Amino acid sequence: MQFVLASHNKKKMAEMAAILSGLDIEVVPLPENAPEPEENGATFEENAMIKAKSAADFTGLPAIADDSGLCVDALGGAPGIYSARYCEGTDRxxxxxxxxxxxxxxxxxxxFVCAIACILPGGEALTVRGECEGELLRESHGEGGFGYDPLFYVPAYGCTFGELPPETKNQISHRGRALRKLREELEARL
Structure with a gap:
């Protein structure tokens, strides 16, 4: 069964496909001509659902979408839901x-917080959430991952997400945790 991933991010696609492997699900990319919905929700869960509904409506397929970001205590939780839009430009x-x-x-x-929304065959919707605690470094370390990964230090591993091998990151990351919860939900419902 195909599920469309409501994202054009190739690294996110690979990460999700790896974690959901073994289920009878093929994660397919969102078509390039799909509309970009306005992420005007007040929470990660609301924004993920906006994206999942848009992708499902456009493709007619069940859809998976995530909204994730970095929440920094000293900044009152910022950049939070605005992590990808914290400023114009690149991850750097x-x-x-x-x-x-x-x-x-x-x-x-x-x-790091990740909310995943899923529109199942038949239109049922669900959301799950995963979090990973860490510390913000004062400079980047590592070339792996994407986004804020080179700044996100995981004390238990003594390195940043940008330095971890992808398999290890998938095991401990916010997205990995949320996807494992999604996997459990899908196994119970499909």
Missing amino acids: DRNTLLLQNMSNQDDRACR
């Missing part, structure tokens, strides 16, 4: 702005 630009905004902060506690 967003990381630079985040480090500037945190330059005088000693409290470096943060967490």
Whole structure:
């Protein structure tokens, strides 16, 4: 059975496909001409559902969408749901702005949050959430992953998400945790 992933991010596609492998599900990419819905929800869950519904409506397929971001305690949870839109530009630009905004902060506690919404065959909708606690470094370490990964330090592993092998990151990440919850839901419902 095919599920469309409501994203054009190839790294996210590979990560989701790897974690959901073994189910009788083929994760297919969102067509390039699909509309980009306005993410105007107030929570990760609301934004994920907006994207999942848009993808399902456009393709006629069951859909999976996530909304994820970095929540920094010293910034009152920012960038949060605005993580991908923290500023115009590249991941490096967003990381630079985040480090500037945190330059005088000693409290470096943060967490990655991922909410996944799924529109099942027949239209039933569900959401799951995963989180991973960490610390925000003062400079980037590692070339792996994407987004804020080179700044997100995981004390138990002594390195950043940007330094972890993808298999390890998939085991401990916010998205990995949310996808395992989604996998359990799908196994029970399909």
